[in-house]
Amino acid sequence: MKRAALFVIAGPVGIAAYGLVRLWGRSDGVYGPGFDWQAAHLVGLAGMVCFVPAVLALARLLPRSPWRAGVVALTMVGLAATMVQFGADIVEGLLAADRAEMSALGADFKDVPGVEVAFYDVVPQFFFLGLVVLAGMLVAKRRLPWWSVPLLVVGIVAPAVTLNLLPIGGLCILAALTPALSAVAGTPGVPHSTR
Template identity: 65%
Template sequence: MKKTAAVALIAAPLLLAAYGVVRIVGKSDGGYGPGLDWQAAHLLALAGVVLFVPAVLGLGALLPRGAWRSGSVAGTMVGLAASMVQFGADIWFALRADDKAGMQALSGDFGDIPGVDLVVYQVGPQLFFVGLLVLAILAARARRLPWWSPVVLLVGILLPPVTLDLLPLSGLLILAALWPATRGGRSAAGPAATAGSGVAGPAGLRPAAPASGGSRTAFAEDEVYAGPPPRLTP
């Protein structure tokens, strides 16, 4: 794996863990958002999502070329793009609003735009987590990751829906699952590596395409507001 991708693969989940820590600290005084703590947390999350782009590309480069690998990486990228829009929108709402009710009103207006709720909130971000898990499974099958990496990654992905206070642990588990991919080894993308790997995908295919699932982003909301369902990332 290239050095840039390896650094991104380490930094991205650490930034998501830092997002969770800042969020917990911000909520401790009962005044989380809008404000410095809200903006700091969401900027960390946005930076982490952005760094996952080279990280995912580097992880995909460890796999044999083919339509299935390309589809998995593309689906993950769509999820990352949706997550970027989501966090970026929350940062913008916090800049414009005087209080959380104002942020919620702006978020509601944004989410009411046709297609935004489905793409940015309901389905889009899920593709990131599902696609990342699919890539980890394929990398484990190709012996680019240990067998336990997809298991640890799945646990890390499933923790935030239980409670967002587990976001720091979730980020560390994602790091632990993907870190072995950063420890060198030539890419399997080249013709020689493809021919010599001896590893076939499920049912003789290469990487399986990501499936959509879940509701909203894995960073589920635990703050409850009156009125329509909130679209802000907490």
């Protein structure tokens, strides 16, 4: 279970690192395609992948129920859509010779019916919604303190205002989930729900 705690840390750190690499890449006024674009998106994708076992580990702190299963499913669907979005950005960066071509490839992908809703505008938000609901359920079971939910919301909303706040968003999400680390790791003396 200690490995699960590492995933709970790695997911938010991946978001923060994605934001930092992105800021570094934009510092010269030329961001994508190229090494900086690929590095940022690979780090971001790695963070999303780490959220899969992290969400499962957090959910195991709650009793089994249809609500828990539904929230986990919602979160996983959002995560999958987010991973597709990152993957598309990586592929477009590899195929494009310059920023204009990369934008054109992105526009072509979004023009496919259903793609914009499924992988950009709507379904990826299920990840964040599910994470907030999961945190709320953990607060109700006293697995997280009350302030974890508003801090988590700040971490999610801040990058929506401007992607330049991604590092702060990732750190807020990390701080919101940190109180659950000992329970996720199965630290002696901390009850761990398996029902």
